[in-house]
Amino acid sequence: MKKQSKGKELLQKLATLMALAILVIIFTIAVPGKFLRYPNLMNVLKQAGINCLISAGMLITLITAGIDLSVGSNTVLCACTIGVLVQNFGITNPVILMIAGILVSTFCGFMNGVLLTRLDLPHPFVSTMGMKNVLLGLALVITSSTSIGFTNKGVDSLLFLGSATIGGFPVSFILVLVVFFCFDIFLNRTPLGRQIYCVGGNPEAARLSGIPSKNVLTFVYTLSGFMCGLAGVVLCGRVAVANANSGATYDNDAIAACILGGASFTGGKGTIWGTLVGCLLMAVIRNGLNLLGASNDVQYIVIGAVIIIAVTIDVTRNKMEARARKMAAQ
Numbered sequence: 001m002k003k004q005s006k007g008k009e010l011l012q013k014l015a016t017l018m019a020l021a022i023l024v025i026i027f028t029i030a031v032p033g034k035f036l037r038y039p040n041l042m043n044v045l046k047q048a049g050i051n052c053l054i055s056a057g058m059l060i061t062l063i064t065a066g067i068d069l070s071v072g073s074n075t076v077l078c079a080c081t082i083g084v085l086v087q088n089f090g091i092t093n094p095v096i097l098m099i100a101g102i103l104v105s106t107f108c109g110f111m112n113g114v115l116l117t118r119l120d121l122p123h124p125f126v127s128t129m130g131m132k133n134v135l136l137g138l139a140l141v142i143t144s145s146t147s148i149g150f151t152n153k154g155v156d157s158l159l160f161l162g163s164a165t166i167g168g169f170p171v172s173f174i175l176v177l178v179v180f181f182c183f184d185i186f187l188n189r190t191p192l193g194r195q196i197y198c199v200g201g202n203p204e205a206a207r208l209s210g211i212p213s214k215n216v217l218t219f220v221y222t223l224s225g226f227m228c229g230l231a232g233v234v235l236c237g238r239v240a241v242a243n244a245n246s247g248a249t250y251d252n253d254a255i256a257a258c259i260l261g262g263a264s265f266t267g268g269k270g271t272i273w274g275t276l277v278g279c280l281l282m283a284v285i286r287n288g289l290n291l292l293g294a295s296n297d298v299q300y301i302v303i304g305a306v307i308i309i310a311v312t313i314d315v316t317r318n319k320m321e322a323r324a325r326k327m328a329a330q
Contacts, residue, residue: 062267064199112128
């Protein structure tokens with residue numbers, strides 16, 4: 001069974017990599033001399049950075065058969081918190097600003113976990129959807145619904161993670177690789193990582209094994225909040241502006257990236273490296289469409305179609321696995 005499971009994961013990764021390669025070829029042909037240039041490829045990685053960090057947190061919620069619909073609002077709340085501290089309180093120390101922003105997002109993630117596990121809500125869809133609107137409202141309130149720029153305010157060091165490059169290679173993507181290596185070790189080589197898979201893949205077995213599922217879920221949503229905070233810091237450097245309305249697509253992009261990368265709404269599945277490929281797929285699509293001069297309307301249609309395809313793939317995959325298990329049982 002383990003060999004079959006590993007074989008299916010390998011096929012999933014190969015299929016996603018093949019889809020990424022096909023997209024690269026298509027855009028290389030469609031936009032000759034523009035897409036497959038080093039500066040543009042580095043731009044793709046820079047564009048993928050924020051979604052990668054958010055998707056890492058989204059992945060572990062999906063592994064537990066949950067979901068976090070508040071990631072977009074949580075990310076921009078972090079950026080807006082930093083913006084308010086700079087503009088209204090004159091704080092320019094980058095360490096203090098980053099810690100403050102990340103702590104706010106981590107606390108919001110913790111509240112998601114508490115609402116889910118302590119109030120026994122039927123599904124994280126309910127708590128995280130409510131939190132999404134609460135956090136968006138908070139971001140609008142503290143910024144008075146205006147954008148806050150970071151240029152010429154003595155916070156250049158704060159913008160480093162989102163804007164700096166080394167030999168043209170974005171520092172934000174170096175951060176992504178470091179974070180993803182840590183996630184890989186955490187999910188595959190620690191007891192808590194294995195408990196996360198168990199809680200999502202077989203809740204009854206987790207209960208009988210004495211795994212404190214509520215504590216695991218609280219940790220998972222807290223970690224998702226932390227990743228939103230990290231993404232919020234990168235966002236500040238990426239656009240040099242804090243805007244409460246800038247996270248409209250983050251939720252959908254993160255979900256699509258995880259599902260395309262092999263995660264499932266049914267839980268117990270997904271790898272961090274598959275998620276990375278899914279994020280690169282989303283970034284390539286957006287970048288290619290921009291180079292083609294596609295309007296925002298068209299981009300929304302294409303990304304919406306990608307999400308529908310990703311969900312359809314997940315549903316079809318689950319049906320095939322259920323059919324295979326049924327046949328094996330007979």
